[in-house]
Amino acid sequence: MAAYLFGVVLFFLGIALTIALHEWGHYITAKAFGMKVRRFFIGFGPTIYSKQRGETVYGLKAVPVGGFCDIAGMTAQDELDPADQARAMYLKPWWQRIIVLSGGVIMNVIIGFLVLYAVAVSSGIPNPNVDTTATVDTVQCVPATQLSQTELSSCTGVGPAGEAGIKSGDRILAVNGEETADFTAVRDAVMSLPGQTATLTVEREGELFDVDLQVAEVTRLTTDGSEVTVGAVGMTSLPPTDVYKKYGPVEGLGATAQFSGDMLQSTLEGLKEFPAKIPGVVASIFGAERDVESPMSVVGASRIGGEFVERSMWDMFLMMLASLNFFLALFNLVPLPPLDGGHIAVVLYEKVRDLFRKMRGLAPAGPADYTKLMPITVTVAAILMTVGGLVIVADIVNPIRLFG
Known part of the structure; x- marks a missing residue:
């Protein structure tokens, strides 16, 4: 006190x-x-x-x-x-x-x-120059439904991202040709494509290539409890490094x-x-x-x-x-x-x-x-x-x- x-x-x-x-x-x-x-x-x-x-x-x-x-x-x-x-x-x-x-x-x-x-x-x-590029941490299965605000249904497998060959450490630069500044932009782009094919521009160890994958169609709950249909591919993101920096x-x-x-x-x-x-x-x-x-x-x-x-x-x-x-x-x-x-x-x-x-x-x-x-x-x-x-x-x- x-x-x-x-x-x-x-x-x-x-x-x-x-x-x-x-x-x-x-x-x-x-x-x-x-x-x-x-x-x-x-x-x-x-x-x-x-x-x-x-x-x-x-x-x-x-x-x-x-x-x-x-x-x-x-x-x-x-x-x-x-x-x-x-x-x-x-x-x-x-x-x-x-x-x-x-x-x-x-x-x-x-x-x-x-x-x-x-x-x-x-x-x-x-x-101010932190690199916010979406960097994959893990690939995982995609739960089909959301049971509550804190619980998802069970699932198995590696999800659409894993099946398409996405690996930990991959950097996602664009979705369907649209540049994505961060993981939030990737998530929003994917959520808008339920059941569709998405092309991810990936950087891996300095190499650029495209990955096509089928976006899963899932249901999720909004903050007011109503159901919405969105897309998901089963990726989690590594947080940006050097968010804070000490300078000379x-x-x-x-x-x-x-x-x-x-x-x-x-x-x-x-x-x-x-x-x-x-x-x-x-x-x-x-x-x-x-x-x-x-x-x-x-x-x-x-x-x-x-x-x-x-x-x-x-x-x-x-x-x-x-x-x-x-x-x-x-x-x-x-x-x-x-x-x-x-x-x-x-x-x-x-x-x-x-x-x-x-x-x-x-x-x-x-x-x-x-x-x-x-x-x-x-x-x-x-x-x-x-x-x-x-x-x-x-x-x-x-x-x-x-x-x-």
């Missing part, structure tokens, strides 16, 4: 540090371009500590699950000391504003990469970059599916089964972090922290205020608008009026707070448990 609680607290602190560094990304880029940072705070709610150093007030608020970097003149509607007019953000070149607004996102991507790199050279990361300091850079790209792509797909998963989160609050791939809050992520530490799975702990950084990076790029992406969209709108005005011989129209975006900003903020609250409740009453 002590290790679990330690992991929970440690992951929570990791999240807080991630948020602090996100805001620091805005801070250092704003400073680099001569903008004035009036306040730099971690957390929300009542202030529990603050101290002014130079022109910036630094502080910590009671709820360390967010933060903000208050840059003078971020919009033309901000209250601004006349002395700070020349340093107002909205008067800076558009490309500088884009860099500052992207500073937090860039920082999250860098953190995610560095965390994954540390795992790659210390214990190993999933090998130099080769780890390329492998980490590739794996980071894969994680960012997966995160983007998950972000697209995020809205569709909210009803399931709400249902889980009232007793429905919680999907292990449903959204998690700081509470849920910290609990999972505790489970990893309890089992000394530090590599998984760190990879989840990296994944969180990638999620924050992409989420903040959503082009809606008050997210960073919303502010970036406004800057790009101003640039494109003024470009068209220039083509028409007109002067630039000046800074956008953010007051017109207030209804959208308030609505989006309310939705985010509501969804965040629902996910926190779900993580308390029906948390995701990876280990039962």
Whole structure:
């Protein structure tokens, strides 16, 4: 229990540090371009500590699950000391504003990469170049029916694969001319051919040849208990080797970059599916089964972090922290205020608008009026707070448990 609680607290602190560094990304880029940072705070709610150093007030608020970097003149509607007019953000070149607004996102991507790199050279990361080609382990008889979810009927012989000469160690590259990336693809292709002839492209000791076999017609049960007719040939697969790989300091850079790209792509797909998963989160609050791939809050992520530490799975702990950084990076790029992406969209709108005005011989129209975006900003903020609250409740009453 002590290790679990330690992991929970440690992951929570990791999240807080991630948020602090996100805001620091805005801070250092704003400073680099001569903008004035009036306040730099971690957390929300009542202030529990603050101290002014130079022109910036630094502080910590009671709820360390967010933060903000208050840059003078971020919009033309901000209250601004006349002395700070020349340093107002909205008067800076558009490309500088884009860099500052992207500073937090860039920082999250860098953190995610560095965390994954540390795992790659210390214990190993999933090998992005792992060979998943279907490799035969055994050939065996094919049960004609499935009696229950855990029991098949008895059978004898070596099955269609064995009768056709398939051997342990053979690599199945294609079925009926269609390339198969892994054993799952081979299985799915075979299941779609009950009672038909299938041609397997096989690699054995460097030689390629085709094997024709008669696919058995069998019945199997779906998850709801109904019977379906599918094809089977009687092969089991050897699991891929080198699924995880430890890298040296130099080769780890390329492998980490590739794996980071894969994680960012997966995160983007998950972000697209995020809205569709909210009803399931709400249902889980009232007793429905919680999907292990449903959204998690700081509470849920910290609990999972505790489970990893309890089992000394530090590599998984760190990879989840990296994944969180990638999620924050992409989420903040959503082009809606008050997210960073919303502010970036406004800057790009101003640039494109003024470009068209220039083509028409007109002067630039000046800074956008953010007051017109207030209804959208308030609505989006309310939705985010509501969804965040629902996910926190779900993580308390029906948390995701990876280990039962």
